[in-house]
Amino acid sequence: MLVVQKYGGTSVRDIERIMNVAKKTVEYKNKDNDIVVVVSAMAGETDRLLNIAHEIAKFPDDREMDVLISTGEQVTSALLAISLKEIGYDAVSVLGYQVRIVTDSSFGKARITDVEKEKIFAELKKGKIVVVPGFQGVDEDGNITTLGRGGSDTTAVALAAGLNADLCEIYTDVDGVYTTDPNICNRARRLDTISYDEMLEMASLGAKVLQTRSVELAKKYNVPILVKSSLVEGIGTLVCKEDMMSMEQVVISGVSYNKNEAKITVVNVPDKPGIAAKIFTALSDANIVVDVIVQNVSRGDFTDITFTIAKTDAKKAYKIMEEVAPGVGAEKVNIDNDIAKISIVGLGMRSHSGIASKMFSILAHEGVNIEAITTSEIKISCVIESKYGELAVRALHKGFGLDAEDVKEEK
Amino acid sequence: MLVVQKYGGTSVRDIERIMNVAKKTVEYKNKDNDIVVVVSAMAGETDRLLNIAHEIAKFPDDREMDVLISTGEQVTSALLAISLKEIGYDAVSVLGYQVRIVTDSSFGKARITDVEKEKIFAELKKGKIVVVPGFQGVDEDGNITTLGRGGSDTTAVALAAGLNADLCEIYTDVDGVYTTDPNICNRARRLDTISYDEMLEMASLGAKVLQTRSVELAKKYNVPILVKSSLVEGIGTLVCKEDMMSMEQVVISGVSYNKNEAKITVVNVPDKPGIAAKIFTALSDANIVVDVIVQNVSRGDFTDITFTIAKTDAKKAYKIMEEVAPGVGAEKVNIDNDIAKISIVGLGMRSHSGIASKMFSILAHEGVNIEAITTSEIKISCVIESKYGELAVRALHKGFGLDAEDVKEEK
Numbered sequence: 001m002l003v004v005q006k007y008g009g010t011s012v013r014d015i016e017r018i019m020n021v022a023k024k025t026v027e028y029k030n031k032d033n034d035i036v037v038v039v040s041a042m043a044g045e046t047d048r049l050l051n052i053a054h055e056i057a058k059f060p061d062d063r064e065m066d067v068l069i070s071t072g073e074q075v076t077s078a079l080l081a082i083s084l085k086e087i088g089y090d091a092v093s094v095l096g097y098q099v100r101i102v103t104d105s106s107f108g109k110a111r112i113t114d115v116e117k118e119k120i121f122a123e124l125k126k127g128k129i130v131v132v133p134g135f136q137g138v139d140e141d142g143n144i145t146t147l148g149r150g151g152s153d154t155t156a157v158a159l160a161a162g163l164n165a166d167l168c169e170i171y172t173d174v175d176g177v178y179t180t181d182p183n184i185c186n187r188a189r190r191l192d193t194i195s196y197d198e199m200l201e202m203a204s205l206g207a208k209v210l211q212t213r214s215v216e217l218a219k220k221y222n223v224p225i226l227v228k229s230s231l232v233e234g235i236g237t238l239v240c241k242e243d244m245m246s247m248e249q250v251v252i253s254g255v256s257y258n259k260n261e262a263k264i265t266v267v268n269v270p271d272k273p274g275i276a277a278k279i280f281t282a283l284s285d286a287n288i289v290v291d292v293i294v295q296n297v298s299r300g301d302f303t304d305i306t307f308t309i310a311k312t313d314a315k316k317a318y319k320i321m322e323e324v325a326p327g328v329g330a331e332k333v334n335i336d337n338d339i340a341k342i343s344i345v346g347l348g349m350r351s352h353s354g355i356a357s358k359m360f361s362i363l364a365h366e367g368v369n370i371e372a373i374t375t376s377e378i379k380i381s382c383v384i385e386s387k388y389g390e391l392a393v394r395a396l397h398k399g400f401g402l403d404a405e406d407v408k409e410e411k
Numbered sequence: 412m413l414v415v416q417k418y419g420g421t422s423v424r425d426i427e428r429i430m431n432v433a434k435k436t437v438e439y440k441n442k443d444n445d446i447v448v449v450v451s452a453m454a455g456e457t458d459r460l461l462n463i464a465h466e467i468a469k470f471p472d473d474r475e476m477d478v479l480i481s482t483g484e485q486v487t488s489a490l491l492a493i494s495l496k497e498i499g500y501d502a503v504s505v506l507g508y509q510v511r512i513v514t515d516s517s518f519g520k521a522r523i524t525d526v527e528k529e530k531i532f533a534e535l536k537k538g539k540i541v542v543v544p545g546f547q548g549v550d551e552d553g554n555i556t557t558l559g560r561g562g563s564d565t566t567a568v569a570l571a572a573g574l575n576a577d578l579c580e581i582y583t584d585v586d587g588v589y590t591t592d593p594n595i596c597n598r599a600r601r602l603d604t605i606s607y608d609e610m611l612e613m614a615s616l617g618a619k620v621l622q623t624r625s626v627e628l629a630k631k632y633n634v635p636i637l638v639k640s641s642l643v644e645g646i647g648t649l650v651c652k653e654d655m656m657s658m659e660q661v662v663i664s665g666v667s668y669n670k671n672e673a674k675i676t677v678v679n680v681p682d683k684p685g686i687a688a689k690i691f692t693a694l695s696d697a698n699i700v701v702d703v704i705v706q707n708v709s710r711g712d713f714t715d716i717t718f719t720i721a722k723t724d725a726k727k728a729y730k731i732m733e734e735v736a737p738g739v740g741a742e743k744v745n746i747d748n749d750i751a752k753i754s755i756v757g758l759g760m761r762s763h764s765g766i767a768s769k770m771f772s773i774l775a776h777e778g779v780n781i782e783a784i785t786t787s788e789i790k791i792s793c794v795i796e797s798k799y800g801e802l803a804v805r806a807l808h809k810g811f812g813l814d815a816e817d818v819k820e821e822k
Contacts, residue, residue, distance in 0.1 A: 015466050049486070055426050056490060057497040064496070067504050068489035071482035075460070078479035079467060085475070086468040093478050097508070098553055142509055 002034045002124075002165045006134060006156035009043035010173045011230035012076050018042075021230065022083040024171075025129060029089060034124045036163065038134045038156040039080055041072025062107035066136075066146045070096070073133030073152070081131045091129040094119055096136035096144065101155065103137035103145045110137055110145035112154065112217075115162025132159060150211035157214045161221035168223050170210060171230035176237035177202075177209055179402040180255040184390045187403035192235070194253055195242045201345045201379040202256045215239065242347060251348030251355065252400040257393050258341040261291060262314035263371070263383060264321055265306040268331035271298035275328050279305060282324045288313045292341065292381060294372045306372050308383065311337060339371065340389035343381040344396055356380050362399040368392050413445045413535075413576040417545060417567035420454035421584050422641035423487050429453075432641065433494040435582075436540060440500060445535045447574065449545045449567040450491055452483025473518035477547075477557045481507070484544030484563070492542045502540040505530055507547035507555065512566065514548035514556045521548055521556035523565065523628075526573025543570060561622035568625045572632035579634050581621060582641035587648035588613070588620055590813040591666040596805045598814040603646070605664055606653045612756045612790040613667045626650065653758060662759030662766065663811040668804050669752040672702060673725035674782070674794060675732055676717040679742035682709035686739050690716060693735045699724045703752065703792060705783045717783050719794065722748060750782065751800030754792040755807055767791050773810040779803050 005028070007021050021037070029035050049069045053060040077093040084091035099119055103110035123130050134152025137145045147154050153170060160168035175190060177199065182188040194202075196219035200212060209227055218225050218239065228236035269275050276295065283290055292308040309317045314337060321333040342363075349355040359380055363370060368391070372383040384392060397403060416439070418432050432448070440446050460480050464471040488504040495502035510530055514521035534541050545563025548556045558565050564581060571579035586601060588610065593599040605613070607630035611623065620638055629636050629650065639647035680686050687706065694701055703719040720728050725748060732744040753774075760766040770791055774781060779802070783794040795803060808814060 015463065019467065052426065052490065053493055056430065056494050060493040061496045064489040064492040064504055067506070068486060068493075071485050074482050074485075075479055078475045079463065081475040082464055082471040082479075083467050085472045093475055095478070095555075144506075 001032075001167070002036070002163060003028060003167050003169060004036045004038065004156050004160040004163070004165045005169045005171065006038040006152055007040065007171045007230055008152065008173070009040040009046075011171050012039055012041075012080070013043040015079070017230075018076070018079050019083050019087075021171075022080060022087055022089075024230070025084065026087065026089050029129055036120060036124070036130045036132060036159055036165070037080065038132050038152055038159065039073060039076040040134050040152045041069075042076055045072040045075070063143060066107045066110075066144050070133070070136040070144050070146055073135050077131045077133040081129075084129055084131070089129055090127055091131060092123050093131045093133070094123065095133055097138035097142065099132060099159075101132075101137040101158065103139055103147070105139040105141070105143065105145065107143075107145055109148040110139070112137060112147070112158045115158050117163050120159075120163060150214075153211040153214035154217060157217045157221075157223050157225065160223045161217065165223070167226060168218065169226045169228060169236075170214075171228055172209060173229065173231065174209060174227075175229035175232055175234045176227050177239070177254075179253065180393055180397050181257060184257065185255075185394050185397045185403075186407045187397065189402060189404040190234075191237050191253060193238045193240060195347055196239060197242070197378055198253045198345050198347060199239050201343070201376065202254050210239065250346065250401075251352045252344050252346035252402065253348075254345050255393050255396045255400070255402065256343040256345055257389060258343075259386060259389055260311050261308040261339060261341055262311050262317075263306060263308050263336045263339045264314070264317055265304055265334045265336075266321060266325060266328075266330045267304050267334060268302045269305055270329045271301055271303045276305060278328050279321070279324055280307075282320050283309070283317060286316060286320055288317050288320075292372065292374050292383065294374055308339070308341065336371075338386040339383050340386045340392070341381055341383050342389065342392045342396065343379050344400065345379045347378055349380070350377055358399070359396065362395050363392055366391055366395050412443075412578070413447070413574060414439060414578050414580060415447045415449060415567050415571040415574070415576045416580045416582065417449040417563055418451065418582045418641055419563065419584070420451040420457075422582050423450055423452075423491070424454040426490070428641075429487070429490050430494050430498075432582075433491060433498055433500075435641070436495065437498065437500050440540055447531060447535070447541045447543060447570055447576070448491065449543050449563055449570060450484060450487040451545050451563040452480075453487055456483040456486070474554060477518045477521075477555050481544070481547040481555050481557055484546050488542045488544040492540075495540055495542070500540055501538055502542060503534050504542045504544070505534065506544055508549035508553065510543060510570075512543075512548040512569065514550055514558070516550040516552070516554065516556065518554075518556055520559040521550070523548060523558070523569045526569050528574050531570075531574060561624075564622040564625035565628060568628045568632075568634050568636065571634045572628065576634070578637060579629065580637045580639060580647075581625075582639055583620060584640065584642065585620060585638075586640035586643055586645040587638050588650070588665075590664065591804055591808050592668060595668065595801045596666075596808045596814075597818045598805075598808065600813060600815040601645075602648050602664060604649045604651060606758055607650060608653070608789055609664045609756050609758060610650050612754070612787065613665050621650070661757065661812070662763050663755050663757035663813065664759075665756050666804050666807045666811070666813065667754040667756060668800060669754075670797060670800055671722050672719040672750060672752055673722045673728075674717060674719050674747045674750045675725070675728055676715055676745045676747075677732060677736060677739075677741045678715050678745060679713045680716055681740045682712055682714045687716060689739050690732070690735055691718075693731050694720075694728060697727060697731055699728050699731075703783065703785050703794065705785055719750070719752065719783075747782075749797045750794050751797045751803070752792055752794050753800065753803045753807065754790050755811065756790045758789055760791070761788055769810065770807065773806050774803060777802055777806045 102114040513525040545566040
């Protein structure tokens, strides 16, 4: 079996942890597997390098920043290869440009275009454990590129796809994907399996565990990802294609929760073509990412357009809307920072009716007013008043039968 | 004019110094020169990385060590390129494998076999200042290699040779090459020029300033090297071909001094073929480098063989000689740790007679006994009692007319 393993920054934080990773790796190797290990920079190292550069320049050159910060993963790769050799296993580090992990030339946020497999297969054939630094690639001109924050997950999945690996294991500091945030709901359960689509929709839960981009890539190339803890034993959560999951689906897999958004409503805009385009073009020109968009059926010739954005963008977005509003004939712009977005996610809702009404009933029963609703095929999101956030999570988690029998121990 | 500049670890020790290097570089650029800058790792960084690796393994893998420690120069290169851009000059870092600086595969002590020039010329043509990390190269299989301690000097000279540069400037923490060690003789003078051969022979003075290997390379490809201080203004010392120097040669260029050797004498060995070979093969098998070797004409069928080695090897060498001595029919082995080696170096001695006798007279006049003598074409070395070392340096410096008129200021 060919397995790609990825260890994040906290898993390789110091020499002791790196030695621990080496031991975990050889356990697999001893079971006659071929292993490719992807490593992040030691925790704190990337920030240390960024800080030095920012002492020199407010906006340091993108290309040179990639030359600089890619050294973090390079150091960990060499140290892990040294550790593996020290405990008697043959290992070799293969850097991004040696693999080659080919990317476009968007320094700092490059996208992988190709993963060559000859070099890694040649080393595996010699019986070696191959160590690859995450986060880095090389463009067609031979420049070092990096994939952006959390890019090591993407490296691991891309390698697994390119090498046609049987499994991609992501080791992190949590032991899997949970039905909801255990900090909010002490009856949250670890899921044994979750589909790519559910993982993508469960952004607020999932993003803490796996970078969204890596899940998209895994879905595209059908790479099974096993999320596990590098610190405690456990079976983890398998992120995989729907049909690899157990036959009898639970309807709802998880309750997701986001308190970091603000809501803006453009009130009484004329209900005619081109208005929404004007509003959202103005936002995208300012590089503001919009999450939920709700437009209701019009009252006569007018309607309201509501959207949510990250709280950090709220002030900027509000200012832009105040400028845009008169031009599109809107009455006024309202902003609300005091919101929470609650979502239930599950493949099962495609074949089960009454999920939405059940969600609304549960919220109503707790006295929670719903300010906006959006739905996708496998997700229903409600914007509610922020103070009800945790309450709503617990009520929905219980109401949809997700509660564990035992209360989750405090960490 | 195309100039290669090299800045050592203390010259790029922190952000302030790196910015300072950037400023020095653009001064040249503004004079319409093409500039390639070679940088070392920030002072202390290489040792930091070595220490981490040695915490993991007593003998870490050579290949992976090069992957690890080459990051030090990579970081400095990126930071200098960022600094140059920050002050408004276009710059680009080009790593060893991007240049490509091709080496053999002797990890940790690789030798340069080829320097490709296309990439650097292409960047210079775009008007960019090119920053190249010293110390690192790439072998034919694409593995990262390093050149050994002080390798950045060699990188700079190799680049200057490969690019056919007009000048190679080495910036360091001293302002040039001196006639002798100013710490011993306060009338030591900075030399304006020195020939490659003199520089090579003046090991104890020169090696503190330039790596011997880089001087050999400069001589082979006739690259003029200008040694300057990165901290204070000055004209430095030009290391160059003999015929570039002023017509009227001084006879002696400098007095060199070494207190870090020990002397071993194998007493009364039979004067027949193969004996010396046996002795020195035993030493080289143990990786002991021998400096001076003296064998006198035989007394009848017997002779003494004297040699010097680094003090750190003295114990080991003595033990080996005690084992070898009976087999070669020697009477006994003597060791003396209390020696100093004093050398006078100068191209002029080839055409001037009486230099050796003058040296011996000066020493005799000071009551210094000479224990061994060796000579090359442009150097005469005497082994003397260690306690007379500094006295001998000052006497020879004065006797050969090297004294400055003014006493060198205390630093």
